[in-house]
Amino acid sequence: MTDCLSCQRIHERDTGEAPVWDSIYRSQFWDLAHAYNTSYLGWLVLIARRHIEALDELSAAEAADLGSLLREVSLALKRQTGCRKTYIMQFAESRDHPHVHFHIVPRMPDQAPEDIAYRVMRHLGAPMRERCDERDMNAMALAIRQQLSSMRG
Numbered sequence: 001m002t003d004c005l006s007c008q009r010i011h012e013r014d015t016g017e018a019p020v021w022d023s024i025y026r027s028q029f030w031d032l033a034h035a036y037n038t039s040y041l042g043w044l045v046l047i048a049r050r051h052i053e054a055l056d057e058l059s060a061a062e063a064a065d066l067g068s069l070l071r072e073v074s075l076a077l078k079r080q081t082g083c084r085k086t087y088i089m090q091f092a093e094s095r096d097h098p099h100v101h102f103h104i105v106p107r108m109p110d111q112a113p114e115d116i117a118y119r120v121m122r123h124l125g126a127p128m129r130e131r132c133d134e135r136d137m138n139a140m141a142l143a144i145r146q147q148l149s150s151m152r153g
Contacts, residue, residue, distance in 0.1 A: 006099035007051050009033070021137035025148045029062040030069055032148070034137045039130040040105065040123035042081050042140055044073060047101040053092055055100060066102075073104050076147040080140065081106045087120060 012018045013031055021034040024044070035043040046069055052058065058066065074086040083106030090102045105120055115123070 003096075004051060004099050005096045006047050006101060010047065010049060019134070019138065021134065021141045024141040024145050027065055027069065027152075029059075029065045032069070032073060032144070034132070034141055035103070035124065036131075037125055038123050038132060039126035040120070041132050041136055042077055042083070042106045043123065043132075044077065044104040044144070045101050046070070046073060046104060048099065052100045053098050055090070057100070070102065070104070072148055072151050073144070076144045076151070077104065077106045079147060080143050081108065083107050084109050087117070089121075 009018065009022060010031060013023045013026065018033075022036065023031070023033065025032040026049075029049055031047045031049055033045050033047065035045050046066070048058070048062065070088060074088075077083055077086055085107050087105040087107055088102055089105070090100065092098055092100045103124070107116075107120075111120075
């Protein structure tokens with residue numbers, strides 16, 4: 001599906017063209033990346049490696065790996081950021097990303113009330129001038145990669 005930006009980014013990862021922040025960790029079934037259009041450092045996205053548009057299309061093996069990765073990524077974010085917990089959201093409704101993917105967002109202890117729960121979504125789709133610095137995203141990506149590599153062996 002050439003109109004799917006998720007599929008295009010998977011191809012870039014497959015060919016080694018993705019920046020560090022966009023290729024944090026890859027399992028047989030899932031890719032982990034930092035969100036590219038957020039003003040919230042640590043906003044990660046777990047993307048199915050094959051194009052599917054609904055959770056019921058997951059194979060049993062994809063679902064099992066997903067469960068482990070959601071836990072492990074949340075733990076890595078907690079260790080890296082000091083967050084209290086993570087928010088996990090899945091919609092696959094965007095015109096550009098109709099592809100199953102999960103947003104994994106650190107919920108910080110001092111998070112502003114206007115950013116609690118679903119309101120954190122205001123940090124996605126941020127204007128270019130407000131987006132996370134690529135150097136910061138790369139540093140976060142390398143730290144998360146190291147933690148996941150040690151957890152997953």
